[in-house]
Amino acid sequence: MQLIILCVFIFNISNLHAQKEEQPKVGLVLSGGGAKGFAHIGALKVIDSLGIKIDYVAGTSMGAIIGSLYATGYSGKQLEELFNIIDFNELINDEFPRSSKPFYERENAEKYAVSLPFDNFKINLPSGLSRGQNVYNLLYQLMIPVSEIRDFEQLPIPFFCIATNIETGESVVMDKGSLPEAVTASGALPSLFQPVTIDDTIYLDGGVTNNFPVEELRAKGMDIIIGVDVQDALKDRESLKSAPEILVQINNFRTINAMKSKVSLTDIYIKPDITNFSVISFDEGRDIIANGEAAARSNMMQLIEVKNQQNEPPTRSILQIQDSLKINAINISGNERYTRSYLLGKLKFKNGEYISYSDFKEGINNLIATNNFETFRYRLEPSKSNSGHNLVGDIRESEASTFLKLGVHYDGLYKSAALANITKKRLLFNNDIASLDVILGDNSRFNFDYFIDKGFYLSIGIKSRFNQFNKNVNPLLALEEGSPLLSGLNKIDVELTDFTNQIYVQTIFRRDFALRLGAEHKRLKITSETIIDDDQEDEFTFDNTDYFSVFGNLVFDDYDNPYFPKSGFYFNGDFHLYLNASDFNADFEQFSIAKADIGYAFSFSDRVALKTETSGGFKIGDNSTTALGFGLGGYGNNFINNFHSFYGYDYLELSGDSFVKATFTLDYEIFKKHHILLAANYANIEDRIFESGEWFTSPDYSGYAVGYSLETFLGPLEGKYTYSPDTGRSYWFFNLGFWF
Numbered sequence: 001m002q003l004i005i006l007c008v009f010i011f012n013i014s015n016l017h018a019q020k021e022e023q024p025k026v027g028l029v030l031s032g033g034g035a036k037g038f039a040h041i042g043a044l045k046v047i048d049s050l051g052i053k054i055d056y057v058a059g060t061s062m063g064a065i066i067g068s069l070y071a072t073g074y075s076g077k078q079l080e081e082l083f084n085i086i087d088f089n090e091l092i093n094d095e096f097p098r099s100s101k102p103f104y105e106r107e108n109a110e111k112y113a114v115s116l117p118f119d120n121f122k123i124n125l126p127s128g129l130s131r132g133q134n135v136y137n138l139l140y141q142l143m144i145p146v147s148e149i150r151d152f153e154q155l156p157i158p159f160f161c162i163a164t165n166i167e168t169g170e171s172v173v174m175d176k177g178s179l180p181e182a183v184t185a186s187g188a189l190p191s192l193f194q195p196v197t198i199d200d201t202i203y204l205d206g207g208v209t210n211n212f213p214v215e216e217l218r219a220k221g222m223d224i225i226i227g228v229d230v231q232d233a234l235k236d237r238e239s240l241k242s243a244p245e246i247l248v249q250i251n252n253f254r255t256i257n258a259m260k261s262k263v264s265l266t267d268i269y270i271k272p273d274i275t276n277f278s279v280i281s282f283d284e285g286r287d288i289i290a291n292g293e294a295a296a297r298s299n300m301m302q303l304i305e306v307k308n309q310q311n312e313p314p315t316r317s318i319l320q321i322q323d324s325l326k327i328n329a330i331n332i333s334g335n336e337r338y339t340r341s342y343l344l345g346k347l348k349f350k351n352g353e354y355i356s357y358s359d360f361k362e363g364i365n366n367l368i369a370t371n372n373f374e375t376f377r378y379r380l381e382p383s384k385s386n387s388g389h390n391l392v393g394d395i396r397e398s399e400a401s402t403f404l405k406l407g408v409h410y411d412g413l414y415k416s417a418a419l420a421n422i423t424k425k426r427l428l429f430n431n432d433i434a435s436l437d438v439i440l441g442d443n444s445r446f447n448f449d450y451f452i453d454k455g456f457y458l459s460i461g462i463k464s465r466f467n468q469f470n471k472n473v474n475p476l477l478a479l480e481e482g483s484p485l486l487s488g489l490n491k492i493d494v495e496l497t498d499f500t501n502q503i504y505v506q507t508i509f510r511r512d513f514a515l516r517l518g519a520e521h522k523r524l525k526i527t528s529e530t531i532i533d534d535d536q537e538d539e540f541t542f543d544n545t546d547y548f549s550v551f552g553n554l555v556f557d558d559y560d561n562p563y564f565p566k567s568g569f570y571f572n573g574d575f576h577l578y579l580n581a582s583d584f585n586a587d588f589e590q591f592s593i594a595k596a597d598i599g600y601a602f603s604f605s606d607r608v609a610l611k612t613e614t615s616g617g618f619k620i621g622d623n624s625t626t627a628l629g630f631g632l633g634g635y636g637n638n639f640i641n642n643f644h645s646f647y648g649y650d651y652l653e654l655s656g657d658s659f660v661k662a663t664f665t666l667d668y669e670i671f672k673k674h675h676i677l678l679a680a681n682y683a684n685i686e687d688r689i690f691e692s693g694e695w696f697t698s699p700d701y702s703g704y705a706v707g708y709s710l711e712t713f714l715g716p717l718e719g720k721y722t723y724s725p726d727t728g729r730s731y732w733f734f735n736l737g738f739w740f
Helices: 002-022 034-050 062-072 076-083 088-092 103-108 133-142 179-186 214-218 243-264 282-297 300-308 340-347 357-368
Strands: 026-030 056-060 114-117 128-130 159-165 171-174 191-193 196-198 201-205 224-228 268-270 324-333 353-356 373-382 389-397 402-411 415-425 432-441 445-452 459-473 492-509 513-528 540-557 568-581 591-603 608-621 630-632 654-656 658-671 674-686 701-712 715-723 730-736
Touching (some): 026 214, 034 062, 034 076, 034 224, 056 214, 062 179, 133 357, 133 373, 214 224, 224 300, 282 300, 324 340, 353 357, 654 658, 654 674
Parallel strands (some): 026 056, 026 224, 128 191, 324 389
Antiparallel strands (some): 159 201, 196 201, 324 353, 402 415, 415 432, 608 658, 674 701, 715 730
């Protein structure tokens, strides 16, 4: 009897072992397809809901991105929640928060429509629109739970992806190394992303050579393969109207032909309906996910059959996204032109302090936003001696040092203008930048800037600019009150030219404050043909003076957008002490001008924001020089002296040696990049209002505006209707392009 029981026991053990051995290995292969790859998430949700255990994942391009995250441990539901909150425009376009850019970049780089490398007097088109840094940053954060794994077979679910060697054209299986780096290479879509360099080999999108790696997955010993295919089908003649559509069709010849044999190697073939979507339909992610889910459910019977063959349920813990960390040490290699102190100054990490992961990414962005570096590939290694991580990175410096930048603009004061800029980095030193704007049009101008960026140390800057315009203005801007020439004049037509040169030192503190101290030379010339002088045949000269001054300037700026801010604070305070002037101004005595602009923007919702602004300024000392006084009116940026916008009045219609002004702008973004603007402004302006107390009384001047603005690649396209109840007059103001 005991012998019989022993035999039965051995038979049952053997039977259970045989059942375990007989359980089929299930592989999952996900194709590339850009935004259409969101359908993979819908299919994964169905697979998870059935409790199917996946033993191996393979993917290409977007299939590699989603597949790697699934292999890391994220569920289909988690991926849906994650991808629904990502701003893919920011992710793909390498858009960094404005606060990440150096002050120089914020002031000078936000006026160009086009920027192209221009080395050796030849335009060099970039290898891709995006460097892929934001993609890497996101993937690394999500993959921190498996960051120490270098063999992808050791992941919670074994994984590999496909990339293409750009030099040999060979398809490469990426199954070892840095997971986020390998996946970034697999998804480096040509022309959209720059190729990715790993160990001196250059890779791009695996979809170029193998968009559905089912053979490679079968070779891993898989018994059952579930495939999700989001590749395009061939289009008919009615759909092929443009060159890009024809080029995509030509590329699809190969992939569709290759799929004829690949489909037969797939046991369960899931083909979502992605006809109405493209590789960049990221804003339609919810619909694409739903289509992927529907396609998987149409294969429900086959999926249930797979589940019934499995004895082991999948084990999947809920992963938590890293939200804070401590950096104990920083070790960066690859920098040749830029010093370690320069890199650390941009990162702004303090050893041994806990920081939020958002602050960590901001530090990375600060470095890349300088545009001095192509990529920064990093990893966080656990510290051996104590808690926290060591940041180990390899940085790749940008080879491009000269850029050609272009822009166009129209406004009511400067009229039409075309801008050509040459920017040269590393002109004299590794961390300097020189920029020359040449502006041709109705009022030709130029701007020259040279800046040696020392970060938190003392930086040195030189500025030279020439501006001019012709306009009917308030005569008090050019003449002293009480002058006999004012008799009978409401406005005079003036030609104003301003040539200003500055040299200054700058230091940055508290991350967003910039303090400048410097010296300035200004040559100001104001002439008019309205007034005839017996001694001058053609024009009357109001001012033709060289002014010499010293100045201090304090700036804080963390607006998220310079033109349509939805959040942030702005402060610009300036003090000029005018020490001397040329002989034309024979009665010159020293005087000072102090002024400040303050702004604050906040949002009521994703579409509605309010920007509040207040400005003020006053003169201290001699009042004989009126040409440097304040002028209000019109709509535009302040490029010359102390001129400010004011709705309801024409350009420079109001003047005085002191003023206060408040503006409120309600911005309703009715559609993406389409803005309806409602604004109101109020001001007091005349001579010595801070002495008389007039600045604190009810406003003497008011104006209102309603307008429409469209964000274009050239800059804002704006039309504003303004009205002042004080005068009963109205004005239309139009603007096209970034201000320069």
